[in-house]
Each structure stands twice: as C-alpha cells, then as structure tokens.
Amino acid sequence: MTDSGPLYLTDEFIRNNKLLKLDKLIPVIQNAMASVSKNDEVIQPPRTIMNIPSLNGALLSMPAFCKYDDALACKLVTAYPKNADKGLPSVQGTVLLFDSTTGKVCAIMDGIEITTWRTAAASAVATKYLHNGTAVLAILGSGTQARSHAETLDYCFNFQQIRIWNHKYEGAQTLTKELTAKGKNAVAYHSVEECVQDADVIVTATFASSPILKGKWIKPGAHINAVGAGINHHSELDVDLYKLACVYTDTMASAETELKGLLEEGMTIEEVGDIINGTKSADRGMITVFQSLGMAVEDAVSAKLIYEEYKKIKK
Numbered sequence: 001m002t003d004s005g006p007l008y009l010t011d012e013f014i015r016n017n018k019l020l021k022l023d024k025l026i027p028v029i030q031n032a033m034a035s036v037s038k039n040d041e042v043i044q045p046p047r048t049i050m051n052i053p054s055l056n057g058a059l060l061s062m063p064a065f066c067k068y069d070d071a072l073a074c075k076l077v078t079a080y081p082k083n084a085d086k087g088l089p090s091v092q093g094t095v096l097l098f099d100s101t102t103g104k105v106c107a108i109m110d111g112i113e114i115t116t117w118r119t120a121a122a123s124a125v126a127t128k129y130l131h132n133g134t135a136v137l138a139i140l141g142s143g144t145q146a147r148s149h150a151e152t153l154d155y156c157f158n159f160q161q162i163r164i165w166n167h168k169y170e171g172a173q174t175l176t177k178e179l180t181a182k183g184k185n186a187v188a189y190h191s192v193e194e195c196v197q198d199a200d201v202i203v204t205a206t207f208a209s210s211p212i213l214k215g216k217w218i219k220p221g222a223h224i225n226a227v228g229a230g231i232n233h234h235s236e237l238d239v240d241l242y243k244l245a246c247v248y249t250d251t252m253a254s255a256e257t258e259l260k261g262l263l264e265e266g267m268t269i270e271e272v273g274d275i276i277n278g279t280k281s282a283d284r285g286m287i288t289v290f291q292s293l294g295m296a297v298e299d300a301v302s303a304k305l306i307y308e309e310y311k312k313i314k315k
C-alpha cells in the first residue's frame with residue numbers, strides 16, 4: 001500500500017489561494033462558538049499553556065473535536081512578544097488536521113493565517129450579538145490582530161471611522177495609512193482616552209501587561225473585544241471596566257483557569273455561545289466585554305474549512 005503522507009499547506013499557500021475567506025469563515029466560527037455552549041457537540045480540554053519565562057515566550061497545545069463539522073485537530077502555537085525585533089510574527093504555530101474516523105493525519109498547516117483570521121472572526125461574531133452601534137471602531141494595537149480585526153470588523157459592520165492607537169505612535173500611523181489607502185476613514189491617535197471616546201466598538205490587541213483601557217473613558221453601551229493575551233488574559237482592561245461591564249467569553253472551561261482572577265473578584269462571565277443559541281439574552285445598553293481567549297475548536301473548524309476549499313481547487 002502506498003501512502004504519500006499528509007498534505008502540507010503553508011501560510012503563503014493559504015493566503016495566496018484565498019482558502020480562508022471571511023464570508024465562509026465567519027459562519028463556521030459562529031457555529032463553533034454556538035456548539036461550545038451546547039452539550040456533546042465539542043470536545044475541547046483546557047489547553048496546556050507552557051510559559052518559558054527565561055525566553056519571554058510560551059507554547060500552547062490546543063486539541064479539539066467538533067462533531068458538527070466533523071473536525072478533529074490540534075494546534076501547537078507559540079507567543080514570543082519580542083519577535084518583532086527580529087522581523088518575525090509574535091504568534092506562530094502549526095495545525096494538524098486528522099481524519100476523525102481513522103485518526104490519520106490528513107493535513108499539516110501553518111497556523112498564522114488560521115490564528116489571525118479565526119480570532120478576528122470570533123470577535124466579529126461576539127460584536128454582532130453584543131454591540132449597540134457601529135459608527136466608530138477604535139483599535140488599540142497595530143500588529144497582526146489589529147490588522148485582521150480592522151479588516152474583519154469593517155467587512156461586517158462598515159464603520160464610518162476607524163481609529164488606531166499604539167504604544168508606539170509610528171505603528172498607529174502605519175496601520176492608519178494602510179487603511180486610508182484602502183479607502184477607509186482612518187485616524188491615528190496619541191492618546192488611548194481620545195481614541196476610545198464615544199467609540200461604539202473597541203478592540204484591544206496588544207501585549208500590554210498592565211491595563212491600557214479604563215472604564216471611565218468608555219461610553220455606555222460600547223462593546224469591547226479584549227483579544228490581547230500578554231502575561232495573563234486580562235491585563236489590557238482595568239478591573240473597574242470589568243466591574244462596569246457585562247463580561248462574555250468564548251469558553252467557560254478555559255475561563256475557569258485563565259480568567260480565575262476575574263472570577264475570584266466575584267464577576268459573572270457568560271459564554272457568547274449562549275447568546276447565539278438564544279438560551280440567554282444579551283444585556284443591551286450595558287458596556288459589554290468579549291474576553292477572547294481563543295479556542296482550539298476555532299482552529300479545528302478553520303483547518304477543516306481550508307482542507308475542503310483546497311480539495312475544491314485541486315479537483
């Protein structure tokens with residue numbers, strides 16, 4: 001019996017062949033988020049987060065099975081915040097996609113495209129279910145996630161203005177110029193307070209290890225997608241903001257360990273999936289926070305989507 005081994009898809013191939021288009025990815029991610037909040041549809045053990053303090057890096061292992069999409073996969077992903085100094089992405093990884101009936105590896109994929117777009121798609125889904133307005137989008141950070149969030153959220157909501165703040169102003173200017181070149185009304189800000197004033201939707205996508213966003217700056221009813229995962233998952237927003245807001249996440253199973261600090265403060269956290277499924281209703285009018293942790297099942301269904309799209313172009 002001959003076996004040519006698993007398919008290998010690079011980030012470049014996935015990007016160049018448009019195997020992860022937003023019109024297909026967003027519904028797939030929405031289904032995954034909804035499935036997590038239903039019994040029996042997703043198997044997703046808490047991920048292993050191995051911090052390596054001496055190297056200022058981390059390695060995460062993220063396996064998942066989604067019955068709905070028949071997607072069995074495992075992502076290994078690293079986060080090295082200082083990689084920009086070396087001209088490398090901070091978050092890199094590999095996703096193994098398995099045949100769920102035999103356990104055979106059917107594809108090995110680079111994980112940057114998957115992580116970049118599935119994270120923004122999850123924020124777009126959360127925003128769809130929790131927001132109250134879409135005139136002004138404010139993004140804190142100007143890296144990979146800031147870019148994918150600008151594109152994905154604008155694709156979904158067509159904002160009148162996109163504001164960018166970065167701890168180094170040049171980063172905000174660069175991303176603003178890129179967005180302006182694409183015909184967007186984009187503005188770079190020196191101050192976070194001014195950037196988020198009266199914003200309807202805010203994204204935090206930085207490696208900040210102490211709070212950069214304060215509750216007192218946010219207008220009532222604004223929605224925040226808190227994406228950054230520096231030293232821990234809730235370092236970008238100050239505690240007062242969490243206290244003011246209704247807080248949602250992607251999976252409570254991870255929140256119980258990764259958001260332990262917030263839960264110990266007595267905060268209630270709900271899954272966005274329950275809102276999608278209609279089993280709970282959103283608190284419209286309140287400030288809402290989607291604390292994105294990132295889920296293995298998002299990687300699994302994205303890898304499955306890429307594999308199916310690849311089979312179409314190879315026919």
Ligand SMILES: NC(=O)C1=CN([C@@H]2O[C@H](COP(=O)(O)OP(=O)(O)OC[C@H]3O[C@@H](n4cnc5c(N)ncnc54)[C@H](OP(=O)(O)O)[C@@H]3O)[C@@H](O)[C@H]2O)C=CC1
Nearest residue numbers: 090141142143144145167171206207208228229292293294
């Ligand atoms: N929730 C999820 O599912 C996922 C979360 N993430 C997290 O999202 C965040 C952004 O990732 P990504 O865009 O890939 O990384 P990038 O390195 O591409 O971007 C990081 C951004 O954070 C800024 N930054 C770095 N250090 C600080 C600091 N101390 N204070 C404030 N800003 C800072 C950088 O600015 P500059 O470059 O100018 O220094 C840059 O704008 C990370 O925390 C990452 O772990 C990533 C993937 C998935």
Ligand SMILES: O=C([O-])C1=[NH+]CCC1
Nearest residue numbers: 077079229293294295
């Ligand atoms: O979910 C994910 O892939 C990640 N979360 C933080 C860094 C990478």
